[in-house]
Amino acid sequence: MRRSLLTPLAAVGLLAGGTLFAACGGDDDGDAGDGDDASVDCDNPPTVSDGVLTIATGEPAFPPYVIDDDPTNKQGFEAAVAYAVAGELGFSDDQVTWVRTGFDEVIAPGGKNFDFNLQQYTITDERAEVVDFSAPYYTAAQAVFGYEDSPAAGASSVEDLKALRIGVARGTTSLTYVEDVIDPDQDIFVYDDNADAKAALDADQIDAIVSDLPTALYITAVEIEGTTVFGQIEGSGTDEFGLLLAKDNPLTECVDQAIAALDDSGELDAITQEWMSDWTEAPVISS
Amino acid sequence: MVVVALLIIVPRLPGWESVQRSFFNGEIFATTFPKLLSAFVLDLKILAWTTPAVLALSLLVALARGARSPALFPLKAFAVAFTDVFRGIPTILVITLIGFGVPTGLSLPRPWNSPLLWGSVALTLSYSAYVAEIIRGGIDGVHESQRAAARSIGMTSGQTMRSIVLPLAFRGIVPPMMNSFISLQKDVALISLLGPVEVLRRAGIEQSRFFNFTPYVGAAVIFLAVTIPATRAADWLMARQRRRTGGTLIT
Numbered sequence: 096m097r098r099s100l101l102t103p104l105a106a107v108g109l110l111a112g113g114t115l116f117a118a119c120g121g122d123d124d125g126d127a128g129d130g131d132d133a134s135v136d137c138d139n140p141p142t143v144s145d146g147v148l149t150i151a152t153g154e155p156a157f158p159p160y161v162i163d164d165d166p167t168n169k170q171g172f173e174a175a176v177a178y179a180v181a182g183e184l185g186f187s188d189d190q191v192t193w194v195r196t197g198f199d200e201v202i203a204p205g206g207k208n209f210d211f212n213l214q215q216y217t218i219t220d221e222r223a224e225v226v227d228f229s230a231p232y233y234t235a236a237q238a239v240f241g242y243e244d245s246p247a248a249g250a251s252s253v254e255d256l257k258a259l260r261i262g263v264a265r266g267t268t269s270l271t272y273v274e275d276v277i278d279p280d281q282d283i284f285v286y287d288d289n290a291d292a293k294a295a296l297d298a299d300q301i302d303a304i305v306s307d308l309p310t311a312l313y314i315t316a317v318e319i320e321g322t323t324v325f326g327q328i329e330g331s332g333t334d335e336f337g338l339l340l341a342k343d344n345p346l347t348e349c350v351d352q353a354i355a356a357l358d359d360s361g362e363l364d365a366i367t368q369e370w371m372s373d374w375t376e377a378p379v380i381s382s
Numbered sequence: 383m384v385v386v387a388l389l390i391i392v393p394r395l396p397g398w399e400s401v402q403r404s405f406f407n408g409e410i411f412a413t414t415f416p417k418l419l420s421a422f423v424l425d426l427k428i429l430a431w432t433t434p435a436v437l438a439l440s441l442l443v444a445l446a447r448g449a450r451s452p453a454l455f456p457l458k459a460f461a462v463a464f465t466d467v468f469r470g471i472p473t474i475l476v477i478t479l480i481g482f483g484v485p486t487g488l489s490l491p492r493p494w495n496s497p498l499l500w501g502s503v504a505l506t507l508s509y510s511a512y513v514a515e516i517i518r519g520g521i522d523g524v525h526e527s528q529r530a531a532a533r534s535i536g537m538t539s540g541q542t543m544r545s546i547v548l549p550l551a552f553r554g555i556v557p558p559m560m561n562s563f564i565s566l567q568k569d570v571a572l573i574s575l576l577g578p579v580e581v582l583r584r585a586g587i588e589q590s591r592f593f594n595f596t597p598y599v600g601a602a603v604i605f606l607a608v609t610i611p612a613t614r615a616a617d618w619l620m621a622r623q624r625r626r627t628g629g630t631l632i633t
Contacts, residue, residue: 262577266590284497284577285587291482295577298485300497 137349140184142210148186150177151209154195157313159370160215166193172370173213176232179362180211180338183353201339202226210346211338215309218337228337229350232357233367237272237331238311238377239303240324241296247303247325252381253277260284262292262301268333269305276331276382277305293319307334312375326380327372407596414588414597421584422604428502428570428580435506436566440513445543447518461514468511473504474572480504481576497576505573509566516558520551553623560616564609581605 135141143149152173155164162170169178169188181191194209201212204225211229218228239256241247247259256277262284263270273283284301286292289310295301296319306314308327315322338354340347357363372379392398446454446461468476481504485495493499524547532542552559574583581601588597 265583265586270587271591282579285574285579285583286577287575291478291575291577294478294482294486295497298482298495298497299490299492300485300495300577 135345135348137352138185140346140349142346143208144192146190148181148184148191149194149209150181150191151194151196151201151207151212151214152177153198153214156195156214158316159312159375167191172233172366173215175366175370176357176363177213179357179366180232180350180353183356184349204342207341210344211340211350213336213338215336216339217334226342227340227344227347229340229347230354231335231337232354232363233336233371234332235307235309235334235336236327236329237269237305237333238308238324238327239305239380240311240315240322241301241303242321243323245302245325248323250325250380251378253328256303256380259302260300262286262295262304264289264292264304264306267306269307272328272331272333273305276328289314289318296322308371308375308377309334312377324375324377326378328380328382330382403594405595405599407594410588410592410594410596411600414585414592415600417588418581418584418597418600418604421579422581422601424578424580425567425570426608428498428505428573429567432502432506432509432566432570433563435502436509436513436562439506439510440517443510443514444517444521447514448521450539465511465514468507469515471508473508473569474575476508477501477504477572478575480507481573498573498578501573501576501578505566505569509562509569513559513562516555516562517551519558520555521547523554524550556616556620560613564612567609568605 150166152161152166156166156171156173157164158171160171160173162168162174166174166177169175178188178191181188196209196212196214198214201207202216202222202225213232216222216228217235218231222228239247239250247256250256250259253276257279258281259279260281261273261277261279263273263286265285265287270283270285273279284295286295289304289306292301292304293314296304303325304311304314308324311324315324338350340350354363371377443461443464446457447465449455449458471479481497481501484490484500484503485497528546528550529539529542532546533539537545571580571582574580579587581604585597585601589595
């Protein structure tokens with residue numbers, strides 16, 4: 096009896112000891128970041144390469160965020176925002192260099208090879224634990240899309256959408272929006288992902304899909320031929336895009352100031368209107 | 383003893399507070415339960431029309447499979463192929479292929495392209511393959527002497543099957559049939575892949591909304607509320623039948 100009790104007791108003891116040590120280890124890491132709270136000089140912002148602002152985006156980068164996969168043209172929503180922020184930070188256009196990264200690998204702790212990264216990163220609490228986000232530069236509206244011959248084409252207000260059979264992907268803010276605001280007459284169909292929703296569109300089981308505008312633009316431009324965005328619903332903004340920086344990067348404060356300045360001057364609104372409304376030709380559906 | 387010990391010990395475990403918050407949260411349970419119930423009505427509807435369909439189709443397939451006359455060979459071959467295909471392909475695939483594929487491929491207009499219709503068809507086909515094998519096992523289990531006795535008093539094979547073999551076959555297979563019925567009740571949830579929001583999908587939606595697993599516990603409660611009485615009813619039927627046919631207490 097005694098011998099068989101000893102082994103589990105020893106195991107529990109080791110586990111408990113190990114947890115204690117791990118907890119101690121955690122505390123130490125917290126101190127390292129607090130030291131550099133001294134204000135950063137935003138006229139001379141700290142960058143990974145002296146005198147040059149390194150901006151990252153996706154590979155490839157899609158319209159309407161970057162046109163022709165070449166951000167140096169300043170064409171496209173995120174290309175325009177990036178150069179506007181660079182201007183506010185005091186960098187001229189030829190002091191800006193671009194690097195390309197994947198989407199997920201960057202949302203991780205550790206140093207980065209860029210100053211900030213923009214590729215439609217939605218600001219979430221979970222991500223903010225491992226990276227820094229700037230103040231939001233865009234709030235994504237809900238959009239309606241489907242095949243061009245759908246009864247949803249030409250909808251000008253949310254009332255027009257009520258009679259339709261709408262599909263959404265599960266777990267999205269779109270589902271909440273459709274249930275609470277649009278409240279269609281027929282039951283909403285919910286799919287595991289947009290691929291299944293597309294299959295339902297093909298089978299004519301739904302008239303249109305509601306998702307956030309960036310996703311809608313991507314699907315209609317890249318994934319499903321023959322689809323188009325019927326419109327974006329005014330006042331339906333939920334997801335916010337932010338510039339992604341390394342955790343506790345002193346540059347974050349300067350970037351926030353730059354975005355605030357662009358917002359105040361109306362330049363951010365102008366860029367958004369030019370690329371996310373006019374260029375995409377996604378009309379506004381009144382709510 | 384074990385249950386009492388569990389009921390006393392489990393709440394005293396250190397992690398219980400957070401488990402209770404995540405899985406047994408009373409407030410969220412009360413908020414989400416009515417929505418789960420109304421979503422469950424859809425499950426019941428689908429169950430109500432697929433159960434008789436499965437019984438009918440699986441009986442036909444089982445009879446075709448067990449056909450002894452050489453003239454019926456094509457029918458038998460078809461039944462074998464049917465069983466092979468629909469048992470071999472996972473139900474989830476059958477539902478997706480038929481639920482999306484048939485309306486698209488045949489360009490069906492509404493309401494004939496409804497995912498409820500084709501999802502139920504897919505579920506029926508898939509389950510009939512399994513249940514047909516259960517019925518075939520039951521039919522094979524009826525001793526050959528029964529058929530011989532029926533033949534000797536002049537019954538045709540059709541009459542034998544209808545009046546003698548099938549009743550005896552069904553009596554023997556009530557537990558596996560109840561298994562299939564309960565399994566079908568749960569697989570009805572797969573129709574949610576095609577869009578309609580039934581109880582498990584609704585539980586998932588509420589879980590995303592509240593970041594809490596209590597809606598899933600609510601769905602489990604609803605399922606149990608149907609399966610447990612169904613099982614007890616089947617047990618009671620079997621006990622009654624055993625009494626009537628002279629079952630003894632010899633253990």
